Amino acid sequence: MAATKYRTRSSLEKFSVKPPQDDAWSLLFRPPQDESPEERNVRLQQQQEAQRVSREIDESLQESKKLYDKKKKAIKVLLLGQAESGKSTMLRNFQLAFSPTYFHAEATIWRTIIQLNLIGSVKKLLAVIEDELEFAGSRSPRSPSTTSLSLPHNTLSDHHRRIRLRLLPLLSMETNLTRQLLPEHYDPSRSPEICVRAGSGWKSVLERVTEVNPLSTHTNRSGHPRPTTSETRSKDDPTLVLAASRDDIISLWEDSAIRDVLKKRGVRLEDTAGLQVFSFLNDTARIATVDYIPTEADIVRARLRTFGVEEHRFLMENGTHGANSGLGYSLTSNAGSEWYVYDVGGSRNMRPQWVPYFDDVQAIIFLAPLAFNQVLDEDRQVNRLEDSIFLWKEVCSNPLLARANIILFLNKMDILAATLAAGIRVAEYVPSYGDGSNDVASVTKYFREKFRAYHKRLSPKPRTFFCHETSAIDTKATQAVLVGVREGILRNHLEKLNVI
Numbered sequence: 001m002a003a004t005k006y007r008t009r010s011s012l013e014k015f016s017v018k019p020p021q022d023d024a025w026s027l028l029f030r031p032p033q034d035e036s037p038e039e040r041n042v043r044l045q046q047q048q049e050a051q052r053v054s055r056e057i058d059e060s061l062q063e064s065k066k067l068y069d070k071k072k073k074a075i076k077v078l079l080l081g082q083a084e085s086g087k088s089t090m091l092r093n094f095q096l097a098f099s100p101t102y103f104h105a106e107a108t109i110w111r112t113i114i115q116l117n118l119i120g121s122v123k124k125l126l127a128v129i130e131d132e133l134e135f136a137g138s139r140s141p142r143s144p145s146t147t148s149l150s151l152p153h154n155t156l157s158d159h160h161r162r163i164r165l166r167l168l169p170l171l172s173m174e175t176n177l178t179r180q181l182l183p184e185h186y187d188p189s190r191s192p193e194i195c196v197r198a199g200s201g202w203k204s205v206l207e208r209v210t211e212v213n214p215l216s217t218h219t220n221r222s223g224h225p226r227p228t229t230s231e232t233r234s235k236d237d238p239t240l241v242l243a244a245s246r247d248d249i250i251s252l253w254e255d256s257a258i259r260d261v262l263k264k265r266g267v268r269l270e271d272t273a274g275l276q277v278f279s280f281l282n283d284t285a286r287i288a289t290v291d292y293i294p295t296e297a298d299i300v301r302a303r304l305r306t307f308g309v310e311e312h313r314f315l316m317e318n319g320t321h322g323a324n325s326g327l328g329y330s331l332t333s334n335a336g337s338e339w340y341v342y343d344v345g346g347s348r349n350m351r352p353q354w355v356p357y358f359d360d361v362q363a364i365i366f367l368a369p370l371a372f373n374q375v376l377d378e379d380r381q382v383n384r385l386e387d388s389i390f391l392w393k394e395v396c397s398n399p400l401l402a403r404a405n406i407i408l409f410l411n412k413m414d415i416l417a418a419t420l421a422a423g424i425r426v427a428e429y430v431p432s433y434g435d436g437s438n439d440v441a442s443v444t445k446y447f448r449e450k451f452r453a454y455h456k457r458l459s460p461k462p463r464t465f466f467c468h469e470t471s472a473i474d475t476k477a478t479q480a481v482l483v484g485v486r487e488g489i490l491r492n493h494l495e496k497l498n499v500i
């Protein structure tokens, strides 16, 4: 044994002292025989540089591998569901519940999105007014003696025309800003909503927009910070223009003549899909101010369409306890655990992009509003609930997801309740519902059982069916649900790793 060891060492030594003559690398790096001292210096410097670069490459490879291994160990959750089902809203609830520092740190970015949502609503309002004014103008040319336009059921006047003109700068501001945010090749006329491509650096654009020039941090003579003025703000920041338009927006929104026009033209104040198109208009007095700071509820409610797949990394800031989740033991390892949550764009043309993320995912939160009386934006022939069930079947039967837990969120329960309260009957849209009772509990039970049956029938191997009823804009109730869901996912993950 000792002799073997000795032989090995001696052969290594022999190699390092006297390399074999036919070693290609030695030949390549052998100094030329007539090398001058300067050439030698240059050669040695080059060699050192090459070694440094090679070390750097090794280090970065090791770093990437470490990251890869870490990510492999992290918990991965996919948020799936059709467009507008509430995935991004749920993600923001997740951030608020488990990563509140991060959630609050992004408040200024969301302030601009909320301002853009509000301006978007004003834009829709102005488009209706413009149409109405044009329509009225073409039907009954104005006589010089009157400033009112007589319409069949209402009257819009020069007063409205003037307000519209005053609000136009707001619209050009919005056009400028959204142009910087929209994904490449995206045609805004296809969808009026704000949309950003995942990973495109849109947050940096908004950070730049909201950055206040250091001048504003100066104090005045009495030692108080100077108020932010137009010189201290970025030219793309809509705050001041919006604040200056505040009274005009409120007066338009509260104007009964405008309400009549909206009604006459069939423009719903609240979109039935829950896209509360005009919802921020009700809060204009609070939002259109120079010192507006969004509330948690505002941030959760903001609408920003997802384009592509967004990866969100979470380091759990707070561990929750078994007592909360009814597990009967404490999952203290929860705090500090690393999670990746993937939020996807839900419209049909984006769905093929989901598949690469199916690999190695622990859980899927599938959002399905029971929108039995609505159709998809991208295809007005397709019923929303039917589309959700179709997607659910695809997800349950997908072999790549066979090991993942699928958790169904029947989201937008508030809208279901409002729809049923308005007297809209399920049987009219879903004949198989027959003469079942048209109340929330019965309708929910009926559809939940449908989802359960497909889950059981189509799962490649048996797994438990989890289902929650949610209203993602109700942050308190949603967080309570998410705490339980997180515990469940973590427990399952630990069980798979045989830790508990």
Ligand SMILES: Nc1nc2c(ncn2[C@@H]2O[C@H](COP(=O)(O)OP(=O)(O)OP(=O)(O)O)[C@@H](O)[C@H]2O)c(=O)[nH]1
Pocket (backbone or CB within 6 Å): 081, 082, 083, 084, 085, 086, 087, 088, 089, 090, 273, 274, 275, 276, 300, 301, 302, 303, 304, 305, 306, 307, 344, 345, 346, 347, 411, 412, 413, 414, 415, 470, 471, 472, 473, 474
């Ligand atoms: N009333 C109500 N509105 C909701 C609920 N969940 C989400 N919303 C609203 O529905 C709209 C769409 O929500 P998002 O979270 O952006 O939908 P998404 O699934 O991410 O949509 P895409 O990004 O287009 O795939 C937003 O305006 C939300 O405020 C809910 O439970 N109730």
Ligand SMILES: [Mg+2]
Pocket (backbone or CB within 6 Å): 087, 088, 089, 304, 305, 306, 343, 344, 345
């Ligand atoms: Mg989204």
